[in-house]
Amino acid sequence: MHMENFAPIMFGGLVLIMLIGFPVAFSLAALGLGCGFFAIEMGWFPASFMQNLPLNVFGILSNDLLLAIPFFTFMGAILEKCGLAEDMLDSMGQLFGPVRGGLGYSVIIVGFILGAITGTVAGQVIAMALISMPVMIKYGYNMRYTTGVLAASGTITQLVPPSLVLVVMADQLGRSVGDMYKGAWGPSILQVLIFAAYTFALGIIKPSDVPGVPKEARTMDGFHLWMKCLRGIIPSAVLIFAVLGSMGGLPLQEKAIATPTEAGAMGCVGALVLAAMHKRLTRDLIWQAMVGTMRLTAMVVYILIGSRVFSMVFQGVDGAKWVEHMLSGLPGGQIGFLIVVNIFIFFLAFFLDFFEIAFIILPMLGPVADKLGIDLVWFGVLLCVNMQTSFMHPPFGFALFYLRGIADTLYKEKRIDAPVKSNDIYLGAIPWVLMQVLLVAVVIFVPQTVTVFLDKEEKVDLDKVKIEAPAAIDTPAGAASDPTKALEQAAPSGDEEQKKIDDLFKQDSGKK
Numbered sequence: 001m002h003m004e005n006f007a008p009i010m011f012g013g014l015v016l017i018m019l020i021g022f023p024v025a026f027s028l029a030a031l032g033l034g035c036g037f038f039a040i041e042m043g044w045f046p047a048s049f050m051q052n053l054p055l056n057v058f059g060i061l062s063n064d065l066l067l068a069i070p071f072f073t074f075m076g077a078i079l080e081k082c083g084l085a086e087d088m089l090d091s092m093g094q095l096f097g098p099v100r101g102g103l104g105y106s107v108i109i110v111g112f113i114l115g116a117i118t119g120t121v122a123g124q125v126i127a128m129a130l131i132s133m134p135v136m137i138k139y140g141y142n143m144r145y146t147t148g149v150l151a152a153s154g155t156i157t158q159l160v161p162p163s164l165v166l167v168v169m170a171d172q173l174g175r176s177v178g179d180m181y182k183g184a185w186g187p188s189i190l191q192v193l194i195f196a197a198y199t200f201a202l203g204i205i206k207p208s209d210v211p212g213v214p215k216e217a218r219t220m221d222g223f224h225l226w227m228k229c230l231r232g233i234i235p236s237a238v239l240i241f242a243v244l245g246s247m248g249g250l251p252l253q254e255k256a257i258a259t260p261t262e263a264g265a266m267g268c269v270g271a272l273v274l275a276a277m278h279k280r281l282t283r284d285l286i287w288q289a290m291v292g293t294m295r296l297t298a299m300v301v302y303i304l305i306g307s308r309v310f311s312m313v314f315q316g317v318d319g320a321k322w323v324e325h326m327l328s329g330l331p332g333g334q335i336g337f338l339i340v341v342n343i344f345i346f347f348l349a350f351f352l353d354f355f356e357i358a359f360i361i362l363p364m365l366g367p368v369a370d371k372l373g374i375d376l377v378w379f380g381v382l383l384c385v386n387m388q389t390s391f392m393h394p395p396f397g398f399a400l401f402y403l404r405g406i407a408d409t410l411y412k413e414k415r416i417d418a419p420v421k422s423n424d425i426y427l428g429a430i431p432w433v434l435m436q437v438l439l440v441a442v443v444i445f446v447p448q449t450v451t452v453f454l455d456k457e458e459k460v461d462l463d464k465v466k467i468e469a470p471a472a473i474d475t476p477a478g479a480a481s482d483p484t485k486a487l488e489q490a491a492p493s494g495d496e497e498q499k500k501i502d503d504l505f506k507q508d509s510g511k512k
Contacts, residue, residue: 004322010314011319024360025299028309032310033309036049036309039317060304060305065260066171067264068259068263070293074290077293078268082285088110089110092229103135103136104210107150112156115156115163121157128150133407134410142206142209143428148432156192159188162181172359172363177249178249182251183380198435235274235277246266307359311360311364319364320367324368327340342440350390365379375447385439386436389437403425
């Protein structure tokens, strides 16, 4: 066997172990070590090559940027349970409820706001489903629309800053987290508008699917209702601007005053303050948030270590060259590369979590995209838009699993009259997945959706550049033609300077 044929075999083995279903982190590490020992036996690289593995692992654990992950996770875990979602959904539902499709609009808007402050899909889908699903079913909303909008609005959090996915993308692509956040604002807002447009169109075509809530069902209106809405929105907006603004992640912002890790720590403090304002800051709340943060952080670190073991061996057998040759030779140039990569990521998301895709696949794709002249910030945001669908894919999407569990719980507690069919959950997700795919196409063919909020590069016109030489130094007649000697002759010597100072001192003494 030749070494150039081993990289495709390793990649095939990677796909195989992902289909088996064993934990990816340990599967990757085992595959990488096994292939590494085989490569040493075949003489493709020396045994000393594997001695770099501890240094690689240490380099991962000493990465300061990844410290932002536990901070943002803890912030999201606190905000999930502090009552913010309940208050916002209740007030927004009463505000928009009488409008046709109003409960759908409220779920979409609250999902966007919560996505900007929590950053976790599971908690967001569960919280919104527990609160909104019984209300939407009670007032006659179509079951498939109900399950679809709840799942899709929960996945918005993967794209809206401060998303953990964007932090990982920035680390893997070697770009600023603030730039990734700026680039994600355009697609985030556009996705909310697409969801709202679909709800509006459904209200015109099939008004019975998204009926308005009777006005008499309101428990408050007028000034008191608006004040309740603002009490949920204003503190959330302050926290968003404080966290993202400090790290330069807001649109059109030029400077940052904090690192992502420092901004995450500040967000944790803000989340604790919000929990105290809602009178939910208890010992149990903090303990549950700490346990959840510990589990997610440990999972990320193990996946990262396993992927590093695999990628080091994969590069040792020239796997990077094989991937580059295969992808850079695609017809269509950049567009062909982007279409093939996004189709690959779309189907890979059936089986892998976004962390696994970011740590395993992105290091292979990033260098190729860079050599093709693709802006890596735009490329990272594009893949993040695509990876949202990993939570919505029937039948493997995690958001659909969460909805399945919540629907069963609501039926057992008799908060809904009939059980929710799995068929309604899966078919209800399809239109929203198609809308997310539409957004991927928009970002590919209209890159300004990402770059509009990024800092503009300063372009220098080389034709207008002028280089001016310094003026010639006047030298006394008879000075040497050598520039160094001319400078020595033009400048007064140290003895002459001292003589002038002595003369001035004598003159001053004589006056006295």
